[in-house]
Amino acid sequence: PLTKGTCAVHARACTHFAPSGLRRALPGFPRRKYRRHTSHTPSWVACAWGDPVDFHAASIASSSECAKGLTEVEVDAPTDIVDGFCASGQYVQMKVNPEDEKVAYLAIASAPASSPLKFVIKPGDNTAGEICALNAGDSVQISAAMGKGFQPEESAKT
Template structure:
């Protein structure tokens, strides 16, 4: 996952008729306000200071790593033990959710999609991730840790994939799934938590990677296919022995198409922004409803 950081600001709206309690700001801050400013500029300055001094309410919980091992080139399997934090385990309710993670001495948190099915957190007390190590990032620092090292994480967040929009399976027989790189991690969560693939007539996963060395979860493909999911690996830079699909996943899908009934077709996307935009355009142009194209953000 790419590494992001942000501070959530919630500016307040001030009205000229509002009644204020004693100021929460130190006098040293208030003295720096230019009280000769026009009212609207004064209100804006006051709101900015209010946002700046408000504390971050994110709750961080320490948790140890129970496993960390290579998953593919530049990708790592990471398992975090949350058995002592039931609130964390129960916060993961839907495939496609993510959380924030911090590593000691790394200033920026990383946003990581949860790769394991929600039921795994309840039954085994773990979260599993597929992490791409990017130079200079919190993800790189995470991938350099070892079993037993402690990180800090938040509860699961986000709406995940709202599968109810493409249910019941009998009505939406075709589901097309597109993932690139580490974007396969929430797709793994989806497949292994079950979304009625065996009750649908055509479920395809177009999974793009540079080459087979960078393609994670190959050891799970057989089990996924036994659950009713067809895996279509797509390599953008394959070697001379590769006989499967090549190029980008959107191009591979465009060559295949094979949408028998657009009105009974759903799609699930996770990965590069350009891929998601191009696939969405292709699907909508072919008659697939935009409301049936699911993303986890």
């Protein structure tokens, strides 16, 4: 519960609260000792998952429907992007325009370190749909391969 009182830090009225879980667990615990102070200054918080992603220019090699509702897109990517693709299960981020903020996260369907990179995409009303609508020679922005991927288990020898 919130309590109002004079704050020893600011020497003015502040809002403090006690951890309600402690208060319920220990009916006689000293509330003032465990109160936390809240700031009166508004602040902005920015959250991020990790480092900014670097995108590189690439071009569409081909785009065709490979099954009902699925499009196979082949991308001629820079050599360093292809060389960074070393395990099945890795993915890239791709977008059509450098200014776009929304990206498509696409699993790489081709064999590691092979060129061009192949993707099987389900088109929709999103960035993936925009990529599927591109023709051979159109440009895209692609990130380096991400994720640990996995090593396929060897087949049992008979």
